[in-house]
Amino acid sequence: MACVSSAFVLFLLPFDDLGAMAATSADKSVDTGMYEKRRLLYESIALKSGLDWHFVAAIDQYERTMSRAHPKTRPISENAVSGVYVTESDWSGDLNPETNDSNPSSIRFFRGIGRDGSGDGVADRRKDEDALFSVAAQVAKQGSAEDDLAIGLWEYYHNTRAVQRVMQFVMLYRHFDRLDLSGNAFPLPLESTYSFRSTWGNSRGWGGKRIHEGTDIFANYGVPVKSTCYGVVEMKGWNAFGGWRIGIRDLNNLYHYYAHLSGFDKKIKMGDIVRPGQVIGYVGSSGYGRPGTQGKFPPHLHYGVYRDRGLVEWAFDPYPLLRRWEREELKSLKASKH
Structure with a gap:
């Protein structure tokens, strides 16, 4: 059920891929009314x-990210709350002759996992209350303690990455x-001296034949x-390619x-929760060698x-995002001065 392989494969896609664009901008289009509807649904479930x-919200958000990443195989109505x-x-149920069965008994x-979450006596998988309650009930089969829920997530998704994602989302919501x-x-900082352009797909010379998977900000x-x-700090430390990275x-x-840092903010550690604008490290030129290697290229931030997607992890060009965030921040700063 909801089996998503834990195999890790990296794909590189151009940013004009519609799925990538939708994935990065989806929540910006959510209005206050939709958040209110979701909150009511989560509290009910x-x-x-x-x-x-x-926890209910975290399960639903993970499901939403998978539905956005696989719109053809996981079609969800645009008006769906869940x-x-x-x-x-x-x-x-696999052996059920009625594939569209809505009878809970x-x-x-x-x-089958279908349940009646709305109380109308019908288990309709296209109904938000029924679908979300059914998944939540499956996950809660082992109990409501944190460890039990982690086991429940594993038994539903059969994917350690799915378990990690849901637990990370729980941390953020809480x-x-x-x-x-x-x-x-x-x-x-916009007041600092920096420059960047699209470097997506450029060839890299160190460490074998490979392409650039992000944007360099000098x-x-x-x-x-x-x-x-x-977000949640998922990784922090040294990488031979990225140097000190987070x-x-x-x-x-x-x-x-974030790669090639000269160091991290002293308070930042793995598992920490961060917010936009929070300092996490400092520009440097680390990488391309053993831990501590510095200066093999000009100082810059590599941002990727x-x-x-559950089955795979893929990179896309962050340059348009960076330009958009830069414009939005400049606009906000100008507005605050008037």
Whole structure:
């Protein structure tokens, strides 16, 4: 059920891929009314399932990121409040002759996961309440303690990455206690001296034949590097290619990668929650060698973005995003001065 392989494969796609564009801008188009509808839905499902609403929200958000990444195989209505998608066979049961079964009793007999979450006596997989309650109930089968829920997530998704993502989203929702975490920031102070252009796909010379998977922002040593998003610090340390680097996962299931740093903010550690504009490190020229290697190229920030699709992780060109965040921040600064 909802089996997503834990195999990790990296794909590189140009930013004009429609799926990538939708993935990065989806939450910016969500209005306040939709967040209110989601919050009411999560609180309702929380009461019925015995789960914390933050946990219900995290499951739904992970499902939403998968539905956005696979719109052809996980079609969701544009007006849907929930992002959950369940196949007909999983919903009704593999041996159920009625593939569109909506009778809770017969679904249960054939061991389908479909449940009546709205209380109308019908288990309709196209209904937000029913779909989300059904998945939440599956995950909660082992119990409502944190470890039990992690086991429940594994048994539903059969994917350690899915378990990690949901638990990261739970952390974010609990920390901020709200659903709207869609703000962004440009990764360097606008008052600093910097320059960048699109370097997506350029060839790289060190470490074998490969292409550039992000945008280089050239700046002086020690210029603060800021988080571009609300997220969880997923990776921090040395990488032979990226030097001192840090990786942050946001609620859109995007992995923001900051490389070639001269150092990290002293308070930042793995598992920390960050917000847009928070300093996480400093521009440097580390990398292309053993831990501590510096100066093999001019100081700059390498910024990359990767999208988790469950089966694969793929990179796309972050240059348009950086330009947009730069413009938005400049516009906000000008408005604040008037």
